[in-house]
Structure formats: structure tokens, C-alpha cells
Amino acid sequence: MKQTVHFGAGNIGRGFIGALFSESHYHVTFVDVATQVIDKLNEQQSYQVKLAQSKDETITIQNVSGINNMTHEKDVIQAIQQATYLTTAIGPNILPRIAPLIAQGLTERMLATDEKLYIIACENQIAATDILKQHIFEHLDDTTKTALEGKVYFFNSAVDRIVPIQNQNSLDVLVEPYFEWVVETTENIPPVTGMKMVADLAPFIERKLFTVNTGHAVIAYLGYLAGKKTIDETLADEHIVAEVRETLKETGAYLVKEYGLDEKEHLAYIDKNIERFKNAYLDDGVTRVGRAPIRKLGPEDRLIRPATQAQKAGLSYKHLANAVAATLLFDYPEDEEAMEMQAMIREKGLAATLNALSGLDEKSEFTKEVVLRYKALQNKRK
Ligand SMILES: NC(=O)c1ccc[n+]([C@@H]2O[C@H](COP(=O)([O-])OP(=O)(O)OC[C@H]3O[C@@H](n4cnc5c(N)ncnc54)[C@H](O)[C@@H]3O)[C@@H](O)[C@H]2O)c1
């Protein structure tokens, strides 16, 4: 049986990428630091993926096992030697932490086999695999780097499937029925069910990140400010639905201009996604979707990049400024990044925080707009 190694046995790992490989007749070795999850994978060797919809539909995922990378590094290195694919879904900030072990695995692999290996980071980040590759290369010697050529391939990808936080006592995963996995390659690679291959990922990842994830972030932060618990509960408020649509029209105007998308089709894509977000079976928390606000305020991420691109193109960015202001008000105590961001705002003020987190000029029109919107949202919250 063909082998694949997947780093991150969390929501997307078990509920999406690992499930697709299992359905494609691969044995999936999950690598994770969560001992309980790894132990259960080895005990049960299977789990269920349940679709979040009215009709009962459950898929059994088989041929799975797990390795704890904190305690069993050698086993991970061994698994990397036998794999056809190596994928990740652990969160962009964790990629540098797993790179040294992947580098060791690749070094051993180059001594053992000429078989091809395909590495794909499945994270909500532009060029995540390129970033992972850079981190891996920091831990390789020149001989190994040269040996990788023509044997180890790095492909960027875009992943789309809403998977909420799960019951921690079970391996089973509740997922939305919809999914899309787009991989950038022109190589003739071994087939994986559900994987779509494209020559240029840019329009796909930007359309996904700046529609699905920008929209999701607007709902999460406005919902949090309004005291809502879930995404679908937040969307019961028509004012918030209208704000989401207006924000996505701003990102949409940039996407249409940049990639020559059909405007009508794109508006339909926006509406389709707003309907996806309303899925009450998902029970998806605003604090999950709003997690890690510092990452979400990064210069290349879902809020800042479309705003700076819109500004450059002379397009409207007022609703995006509102979304950034709502992000800056996210003060969920259990979110480490939210707490760090709030401490920065207290210490430096809003404009300097935006400059530090998003690279925005403190005197820019966009920063001024964010500060105005922040004050308005803050007053409304009181
Ligand atoms: N959940 C979604 O709806 C969704 C959809 C598309 C993309 N994504 C992206 O997928 C990635 C994973 O998201 P998720 O929702 O599955 O998160 P998650 O928290 O459910 O899963 C992450 C897993 O990584 C593990 N992990 C953390 N540090 C590790 C380390 N050093 N070594 C090995 N494992 C480690 C955690 O224990 C956890 O099991 C993120 O980049 C996210 O943006 C998520």
C-alpha cells in the first residue's frame, strides 16, 4: 500500500486531507504532538467523518496510524522515507518548528531511495509550501539540497473546507459537505481523490483567502463584539450580513481587476460562501474563526493584503478598514495572540500597533480610517 505522512492530526488533517488520502487507498501516518490523538489513532486505526447536513452521511476513514513527533522522532524519519506525499495542516506559525525533523527525514531518504516525494503545505497562507521549503533548507547541507532535485517536489496549495473544533474525546470529525483542494503543479503526479491541479495558484488562493477567509473573519470579529457564540448565530443579524457582503465586494473588486474574473460569477461566489457560513450544523465558534488575530493582520493575510491592493488600485477599502478595526478589538482571553495584541495596543497605541503587525504607515489614509472605525465600534460596544 502507498504511504503518505501528514503533519497535524487536527480538524483539517483528519477531516479533510488525511481523509482524501485514505479514500485514495493510501495508508496515512499522522504526525502530531497530541498524545491522546496519536494513541487513539493507533488503537482504533480508523475514524468517522460526518457531514454537517440534515441527511445522515458518514464516511469511515481506514488505514490510519499516528506518530508523536516529540517522543518518536526516529519513527517520523522512517515514515518520511517510505512516503509518496508529505502534507501539513498544523497552522502557518508551526511550520518552522517541524522543518528540522522533515529535513532529517529528507536527508535519510536521499541516502535510501530515488523515489519521488511530493510535499504540500495545506495552510491558510499564501505560498505556505515555499515558506516550509525555506525553513527545511535552513537545516540541509548542500549535498542533500542538490540530491533533492528531481526527487523531492514542493507544491503550493489552497485548502477549503470548514471544519469546526471537535469533541476532544473522539477521533470522529464533523465537516461541511463542500470542499476544494487546489495544488499548483504541472507534474504528472500520483492521483489523489479530490485534488485539483492548476498551473498558477495565485487566482485560486487569493480568491479563496480574500473571500472565504476575509468574510469569515468579518463575521467572527463583529459576532464576537456583539456577544455571539457562533458564525451562524451572528449571521442571523442582517446588518452583519450586509457588512460582510460590502466587505467582500471590496475584496472582489480587487480580485476582478487583478485576475480578470467575471464580475457576476464572482458576486455569485460571494453569495454562495455567505450561505455556506450559515450552516447551523457546523456550530462553528466565532473564537475559532477569529483565532490568532496577529497572524490574520499580517501584511499578506486576508484583511491587509486586499486593503493595500485596493488602495493601490484606487478602489474602496472602507469596509476592510472596519474589519481591521473589529479585529483590533478582539480581546478573547483564551487566545494568546489576542492578549498579545491588546497589550501592544495599550502600550503603543493603535497606529503603531498596526504598523508593527501589518506594516502599515502610521499616517496612511487606511490607518486613519481604521482608527476612526475602531472608535466607532468601541463606542457601540459600551
Ligand atoms: N479548520 C478549518 O476550517 C480549516 C480550513 C482550511 C484550512 N485550515 C488551515 O489548516 C491548518 C490547520 O487548521 P486546523 O483547523 O486543522 O487546526 P487544528 O488546531 O485542529 O490542528 C492542528 C494540529 O496540529 C498539531 N500541532 C501543533 N503543533 C504541532 C507540532 N509542533 N508538531 C506536530 N503537530 C502539531 C495540533 O496538536 C493539532 O492537532 C491551518 O493552517 C488552518 O488555517 C483550516
Ligand SMILES: O=P(O)(O)OC[C@@H](O)[C@@H](O)[C@H](O)[C@H](O)CO
Ligand atoms: O484557519 P484560520 O485561522 O486561518 O481561519 C479561520 C477560518 O476562517 C478557516 O479555518 C476556515 O474555516 C477555512 O479556511 C475554510 O476553508
